[in-house]
Amino acid sequence: MTRPAPLPPAARAIVRGDARALARAISAVENGDSSADPILRAIYPRTGKVPVVGLAGPLGVGKSSLVSALVGYLRGQGRSVGVVAVDPSSPFSGGSVLGDRIRLERAPGDERVFFRSMASRGAVGGVAAATREAARLLDAAGFDVVLVETVGSGQVDLAIRQIASTRVVVLVPHLGDEVQTLKAGLFEIADVFCVNKSDLPGAEIAQRDLAELVALGAGHDGWRPPIVATSTVTPSGIDRLWAAVEAHQRFLDSSGVRRTAERLRLKEEIVGRVRDELAAELADRLDRDPELRELLDRVVARTLDPRSAAERLLRSLRGP
Amino acid sequence: MARVARSRETLAAKRRTTPIRVLIAKPGLDGHDRGAKVVARALRDAGMEVIYAGLRQTPEEIVRAAVEEDVDLVGLSILSGAHMALFPKVLRLLKKESHPSIQVFAGGIIPDEDARRLKRMGVRAIFGPGASLEEIVRTAEKLARPSA
Numbered sequence: 149m150t151r152p153a154p155l156p157p158a159a160r161a162i163v164r165g166d167a168r169a170l171a172r173a174i175s176a177v178e179n180g181d182s183s184a185d186p187i188l189r190a191i192y193p194r195t196g197k198v199p200v201v202g203l204a205g206p207l208g209v210g211k212s213s214l215v216s217a218l219v220g221y222l223r224g225q226g227r228s229v230g231v232v233a234v235d236p237s238s239p240f241s242g243g244s245v246l247g248d249r250i251r252l253e254r255a256p257g258d259e260r261v262f263f264r265s266m267a268s269r270g271a272v273g274g275v276a277a278a279t280r281e282a283a284r285l286l287d288a289a290g291f292d293v294v295l296v297e298t299v300g301s302g303q304v305d306l307a308i309r310q311i312a313s314t315r316v317v318v319l320v321p322h323l324g325d326e327v328q329t330l331k332a333g334l335f336e337i338a339d340v341f342c343v344n345k346s347d348l349p350g351a352e353i354a355q356r357d358l359a360e361l362v363a364l365g366a367g368h369d370g371w372r373p374p375i376v377a378t379s380t381v382t383p384s385g386i387d388r389l390w391a392a393v394e395a396h397q398r399f400l401d402s403s404g405v406r407r408t409a410e411r412l413r414l415k416e417e418i419v420g421r422v423r424d425e426l427a428a429e430l431a432d433r434l435d436r437d438p439e440l441r442e443l444l445d446r447v448v449a450r451t452l453d454p455r456s457a458a459e460r461l462l463r464s465l466r467g468p
Numbered sequence: 469m470a471r472v473a474r475s476r477e478t479l480a481a482k483r484r485t486t487p488i489r490v491l492i493a494k495p496g497l498d499g500h501d502r503g504a505k506v507v508a509r510a511l512r513d514a515g516m517e518v519i520y521a522g523l524r525q526t527p528e529e530i531v532r533a534a535v536e537e538d539v540d541l542v543g544l545s546i547l548s549g550a551h552m553a554l555f556p557k558v559l560r561l562l563k564k565e566s567h568p569s570i571q572v573f574a575g576g577i578i579p580d581e582d583a584r585r586l587k588r589m590g591v592r593a594i595f596g597p598g599a600s601l602e603e604i605v606r607t608a609e610k611l612a613r614p615s616a
């Protein structure tokens with residue numbers, strides 16, 4: 149047995165359960181501050197052991213209400229919960245109003261819940277990276293379950309694919325853009341479908357329609373996503389929702405899919421990082437490096453085509 | 469040349485974006501959060517990340533939220549007249565959590581005499597119902613980034 153390397157002080161504080169140290173590390177990650185690097189490096193070996201459960205779905209379907217209900221349910225079982233909730237930033241000012249916290253209910257003084265709101269801050273790849281690292285920090289801090297809420301459809305939600313091991317897609321009865329949502333790619337990533345607001349009329353029909361769609365080919369790796377009806381108002385179905393999540397977690401282990409899926413996510417993470425860094429650097433060099441500027445000039449003057457220019461760049465990157 | 473400089477700046481700026489984070493909370497039992505929401509939106513439009521904590525928060529909940537969200541500022545809004553019971557407690561708890569850097573400002577209906585006392589206790593700014601949004605935004609910016 150090798151002894152783990154000693155942790156830097158900030159990482160030690162996080163592992164010890166210091167909420168402030170955890171909160172600051174998440175800020176550093178969000179801000180792209182290099183002070184996060186040694187912390188992330190140090191905690192990484194301690195992560196990957198708790199379920200990271202993503203809740204995604206259109207605006208206002210009740211994701212935050214479900215998060216709060218799940219927090220209550222899990223706390224009732226004595227489990228601690230870390231939450232990251234992502235809301236979009238305003239494309240105009242870059243600011244945001246993060247309101248997911250409003251729904252959170254917890255017992256006074258309960259420190260075994262940690263809730264962090266995050267703004268998407270523009271770049272989709274950026275949200276995915278910051279959210280993933282925030283989830284890892286919560287994992288390292290010792291929370292038994294990590295919940296991640298993402299809003300909207302399309303790319304931000306797809307970020308959840310890269311982060312969560314169980315993805316819950318939340319829908320409601322009579323949602324006009326339900327089909328749109330599913331088209332936007334959520335259908336493929338769902339491990340569990342949740343029809344929330346089942347206290348409203350139409351819930352049974354929505355469930356039946358969804359069941360037909362699922363039968364047509366949702367799911368992956370031999371898993372057929374269950375459909376769970378919930379209401380956070382009555383409330384009902386929260387226990388069944390969590391049971392469905394746990395069933396999926398058990399499936400991941402018994403089928404061996406956990407390992408292959410994790411491997412794929414980590415591969416995407418590494419490739420994504422390299423791609424983002426290289427792209428930023430190349431874009432910068434195309435403006436600054438005289439030789440590369442000339443290459444771009446020729447493409448602009450139409451004496452060279454973009455594809456050939458890209459190939460030349462690639463060749464120069466690969467070296468002689 | 470100008471273009472080169474601009475592109476370098478954008479790259480650097482991208483790495484440097486650290487918006488001001490503000491927690492807006494409404495302690496006390498009154499259920500009116502129109503004013504708080506209007507302020508939240510104004511701060512957002514000024515580029516800040518505003519965590520809206522909602523109604524009827526206890527001082528303990530507010531401070532826990534401020535810690536978890538790692539905010540620069542806490543804005544408290546109150547109409548019920550319970551400010552002298554609630555604000556000092558928030559200040560005390562923030563100090564106890566050793567958060568000297570988190571600044572507190574307040575808005576609502578607060579008599580002058582109380583306002584003076586609260587300021588002595590450490591509330592950095594107090595806005596009455598007549599305060600303009602520009603004034604609130606400007607003050608918030610100054611409190612969060614005193615050197616800027």
Ligand SMILES: Nc1nc2c(ncn2[C@@H]2O[C@H](COP(=O)(O)OP(=O)(O)OP(=O)(O)O)[C@@H](O)[C@H]2O)c(=O)[nH]1
Nearest residue numbers: 206207208209210211212213299344345379380381
């Ligand atoms: N009838 C009914 N209303 C619900 C239920 N769950 C949530 N709501 C209501 O739906 C609205 C949105 O709830 P949220 O939990 O904020 O939904 P959300 O998906 O997190 O919203 P965003 O984060 O803004 O996308 C609120 O008014 C809730 O009270 C439910 O089970 N039944």
Ligand SMILES: [Mg+2]
Nearest residue numbers: 211212247248
């Ligand atoms: Mg929400």
